[in-house]
Amino acid sequence: MPTQAEQIEQLRWHKFPVLNDGFVCLVDCMGDDAAVVQAARVSYGEGTRRVSDDRTLIRYLMRHRHTTPFEMAELKFLIRVPMDCWRQWIRHRTASVNEYSTRYSVAIDSAQTTAPDEWRTQAEQNRQGSGAALPAEVGDQLTQDEHHFQKSARDMYHARLEAGVAREQARKDLPLCTYTEAYWKVDLHNLLHFLALRMDAHAQQEIREYATTVGENIVKPLFPQVWEAFCDYRLEGSTLSRLESEVIRKLVAQTPDRTPPYTLPEFMAVQDATWRDLTRCRERDECLAKLQSLGLVARETK
Numbered sequence: 443m444p445t446q447a448e449q450i451e452q453l454r455w456h457k458f459p460v461l462n463d464g465f466v467c468l469v470d471c472m473g474d475d476a477a478v479v480q481a482a483r484v485s486y487g488e489g490t491r492r493v494s495d496d497r498t499l500i501r502y503l504m505r506h507r508h509t510t511p512f513e514m515a516e517l518k519f520l521i522r523v524p525m526d527c528w529r530q531w532i533r534h535r536t537a538s539v540n541e542y543s544t545r546y547s548v549a550i551d552s553a554q555t556t557a558p559d560e561w562r563t564q565a566e567q568n569r570q571g572s573g574a575a576l577p578a579e580v581g582d583q584l585t586q587d588e589h590h591f592q593k594s595a596r597d598m599y600h601a602r603l604e605a606g607v608a609r610e611q612a613r614k615d616l617p618l619c620t621y622t623e624a625y626w627k628v629d630l631h632n633l634l635h636f637l638a639l640r641m642d643a644h645a646q647q648e649i650r651e652y653a654t655t656v657g658e659n660i661v662k663p664l665f666p667q668v669w670e671a672f673c674d675y676r677l678e679g680s681t682l683s684r685l686e687s688e689v690i691r692k693l694v695a696q697t698p699d700r701t702p703p704y705t706l707p708e709f710m711a712v713q714d715a716t717w718r719d720l721t722r723c724r725e726r727d728e729c730l731a732k733l734q735s736l737g738l739v740a741r742e743t744k
């Protein structure tokens with residue numbers, strides 16, 4: 443097993459590619475699993491070592507959202523990301539950021555491009571999400587149009603610079619697909635919060651690719667025990683609200699004579715009273731999805 447210092451040296455400045463021309467790379471890392479444990483033991487005292495090993499303690503901290511020990515580790519990244527993705531990324535206010543200045547320097551001459559088979563339809567249910575891929579012939583045309591548009595925007599930008607327009611003004615019509623670069627430094631707690639939100643299926647695919655690259659390629663090898671706990675309790679874990687717990691209790695109580703999976707009508711019969719009169723109810727849909735994933739309610743087959 444390589445030591446933490448060796449792991450950092452292997453990862454430092456290694457550019458993990460994302461999208462057509464983006465990347466993430468680790469610049470620096472302070473702390474490891476042991477730093478989290480060390481910080482926690484200060485609050486619990488020496489006795490903790492006897493009752494719990496490091497892995498158990500990390501899992502306890504993660505389970506109970508005892509978050510400050512995770513703030514003891516810090517990571518610094520260099521990222522190259524298209525502006526529209528960056529706009530989502532920068533909403534995470536608990537990081538320190540220094541971004542490439544297109545007032546000071548000519549904008550990075552690279553744009554995020556979309557392959558013909560990568561265009562996605564609007565999701566039917568989720569207003570913020572994507573659905574299936576568009577047909578290839580439609581995608582071909584969209585990709586060609588994208589190429590012409592990006593080229594013309596870039597040409598206009600350069601024409602403005604050549605005409606003597608200031609860089610801070612010439613950039614105003616550059617499209618959101620233009621790549622930017624930034625240093626991004628964040629503590630482990632807030633990084634995990636970012637990853638939980640941006641690796642989630644509800645996040646846009648492009649930022650999900652960045653978050654997954656950061657998580658799987660950098661955080662996982664540097665903090666193996668924290669990563670394991672994070673996956674178990676946050677990323678792949680699930681919580682039940684009071685209402686959802688009540689639905690399960692009622693399902694079991696109303697049909698004591700048989701085992702799950704219960705049917706959709708049985709689920710609908712025990713749903714929460716506040717959902718009953720709604721034709722569309724996201725909370726009910728989410729509850730159903732959870733119970734289906736646990737095998738408690740059967741999936742409808744058409």
Ligand SMILES: Cc1cc2nc3c(=O)[nH]c(=O)nc-3n(C[C@H](O)[C@H](O)[C@H](O)COP(=O)(O)OP(=O)(O)OC[C@H]3O[C@@H](n4cnc5c(N)ncnc54)[C@H](O)[C@@H]3O)c2cc1C
Nearest residue numbers: 530533534535536537570632635636639640642644645646
């Ligand atoms: C799937 C998805 C869809 C989204 N859709 C939209 C959208 O449509 N429109 C939109 O505007 N945003 C949207 N967002 C952004 C979202 O609302 C958050 O701004 C973003 O995810 C950052 O989360 P955060 O504030 O928890 O993170 P951070 O800014 O890193 O903050 C971490 C935590 O620190 C605390 N904190 C930080 N700053 C403050 C503060 N000033 N006051 C109090 N507490 C603070 C909070 O507890 C916060 O949760 C979306 C995010 C996701 C993941």
